[in-house]
Amino acid sequence: MFGDDLMFSQSENPILESIKRVEDTGAVGSFMTFEVPEEMIPNVGILDVGDKFINAVVERPKVEDAPSNLGSTGPYILPGKLFEFLDPHHSNVNIGEFIFQDGVMNMIKAGHNFTYTKGDYKWLTNGRPFDSIIAQIEVGLADPDIGPRLKEWLGEVV
Numbered sequence: 001m002f003g004d005d006l007m008f009s010q011s012e013n014p015i016l017e018s019i020k021r022v023e024d025t026g027a028v029g030s031f032m033t034f035e036v037p038e039e040m041i042p043n044v045g046i047l048d049v050g051d052k053f054i055n056a057v058v059e060r061p062k063v064e065d066a067p068s069n070l071g072s073t074g075p076y077i078l079p080g081k082l083f084e085f086l087d088p089h090h091s092n093v094n095i096g097e098f099i100f101q102d103g104v105m106n107m108i109k110a111g112h113n114f115t116y117t118k119g120d121y122k123w124l125t126n127g128r129p130f131d132s133i134i135a136q137i138e139v140g141l142a143d144p145d146i147g148p149r150l151k152e153w154l155g156e157v158v
Contacts, residue, residue: 005073005124005126006123006124006135006139007073007075007124014032014117014119014120014121015032017117017119018030018077019077022077022115025113025115026113027052027053027115028079028081028107028112028113029078029082029114030116031047031054031072031076031116031117032073032074032075032117032121033047033073033119034070034071034118034119034121034122035069035070035071035118036069036071037069038069041061041062041063041071042060042061044060044071044072045057045060045071045101046058046061046066046067046068046069046070046071047067047068047072047116052115053115053116054104054113054114054115055108056108057101057104070116070118072101073123078104079107079112081107082100082104085107085110086100086102086103087102087106124138137154
């Protein structure tokens with residue numbers, strides 16, 4: 001998981017569900033995923049999946065090139081040997097950055113399986129100013145001490 005990601009889930013513990021899926025399938029790692037709206041597809045990694053395993057991770061595809069609408073937003077369970085599959089001289093062709101998903105793809109091509117857990121969570125990133133504001137409001141509204149005061153204040157200013 002990245003420091004700019006915020007996730008809200010109705011499940012008791014979606015990360016434990018992901019760990020259990022790795023154990024149950026014998027995979028080397030796992031991605032948590034959720035269905036993203038079409039307008040978000042060009043901004044996140046998108047998974048191509050089978051019944052149990054990830055076939056491919058396509059980083060920030062065009063909508064028409066996306067294999068699904070399952071966003072790769074984390075949290076992730078990644079094996080330590082992932083670093084052996086990263087090429088420090090290669091950046092991702094879609095975005096021009098050095099990203100771990102390329103190492104995951106190299107591992108998949110070498111026969112290592114990664115599984116996925118489709119979550120019922122909401123994902124927001126502090127990397128986009130509007131999402132950052134929304135995340136702060138949602139966290140505040142969910143807090144039993146701050147929530148009532150924030151709701152009252154929002155009613156006054158909106």
